[in-house]
Amino acid sequence: MPLQPVTRRSVPDEVFDQVLGEVVDGQLGAGEALPSERRLAEVLGVSRPAVREALQRMAATRLVEVRHGGATTVRDFKRSAGLDLLPRLLVRRGKLDASVARSVLEARLAIGPAVAALAAARGGPALAAALTETLDRLAGTDDDVERQVHALEFWDRVVDAADSLVFRLMFNSLRAAYEPALVALAPLMAEEVGQVDAYRVLTAALGAGDPETARAAADRVLRPATESLLGALAALAAVPSTHPEERP
Template sequence: MAWTPVVKRSVSGDVFEQIAEQVLGGELAVGSSLPSERQLAEALGVSRPAVREALQRLAAAGLVSVRQGEATTVLDYRRSSGLEVLPRLLLRGESIDPAVARSILEARLHNGPKIAELAARRVRREAARGGGTTPSAEAAPTPIAESAVDGELTLLHDSAERLVAESDPLTQQRIALEFWDHVLDLADSIAFRLMYSMLRAAYEPALAALAPIMSAEVGNGGAYRDLAAAIDAGEPELAAECARALLEPATTALIHALDGA
């Protein structure tokens, strides 16, 4: 007998999704007021606690303003929300919003080289810290292989080699995402890490659709090898240059494709 997994549904989650979609889609104008909790509960056929929980989530996401004793007001998410709304903005139903996709690509091209530069700078610092002279003439310097970044560099090189060996464009994209995960680990920047997490969440649902255009980039295993080598060598300027050379062609092609859509 075949069993079908039971999908647990959250009533408040469904309310949140419906209102969020209307706010982000512009059906609910900025500055407009939502119906009262009671009215929403009646219109949606749910309980008032479910509506209240959904409104709290909407407020936490920066989509509405909830004030005790006052109407719930729709906010301008461009000014009040964070990167967590990007996935919702990119995919509207089954289609991709070209303007949002362009902004994600521009951020990717701008941030990638800087992240690579930071990763190489960290490797350089670790090498200098481990390779410097010590007060004892008999004490040997600590090689970079023994530093905290060694495991991260190994994973970085492994991802590059897997890209060289892989031929499936969709799998290559997934490995490329892992590669950049390792670059971010080496960069050790919480701000860039959180930004990347949101950009990745927006990008991943469109992997299959982007595969034909991204194949030239993720199939260029040699470029990933070069970038990994530049980071491993602790060469920030070279790492940034390699990252830009890797990212720019596909980014340009994607933006041209979006402009023609």
């Protein structure tokens, strides 16, 4: 084993993860009350401030509702949580959630072309130059992971050029969900990042400043891998693998 760096998880982090797990796995349903802070601290063997910090983060993520004097109750996270929760839902207990992955792919396919259209309208020639530079680096390597990184940088620049804060923040959230699994997913995405030609066509369209051409070009970049992966996920769902339902 190549001496991987030690993971230093803080106590509140640990508590947060545990409670979050109980909530997203449904062991604590919406409306249910959590144990009191003191009780949680006792059960988990940590101090109350540690528990408190974790619960406050849960509240900030809109997963629970704390009421002064009353009990802290679980909320329906699917109706209240924001996109920042995505990384926690995409990979759970170390496994990728197929239905979440599907929705990520769908969202990517819907948003990418829209962002490209905006970027084409606002980018200018400097954008094309920067993108070409990134693409040259992408074309210059055979390593799937490296290609992923360069492709991410490509889209990063496109999002920048789109000059839209909302899309920028969405991209950040999606990226935060994707990056932890980047290495594992690199083989699956190899098909996409290998299509350097499609990226070059997109770059040209962005440089030319025509939104609709850019939108179509972005679609051509994203659609093939999206559809093949969606097909694979559907096939996976059709053969329901063993559903252990184990809990630690």
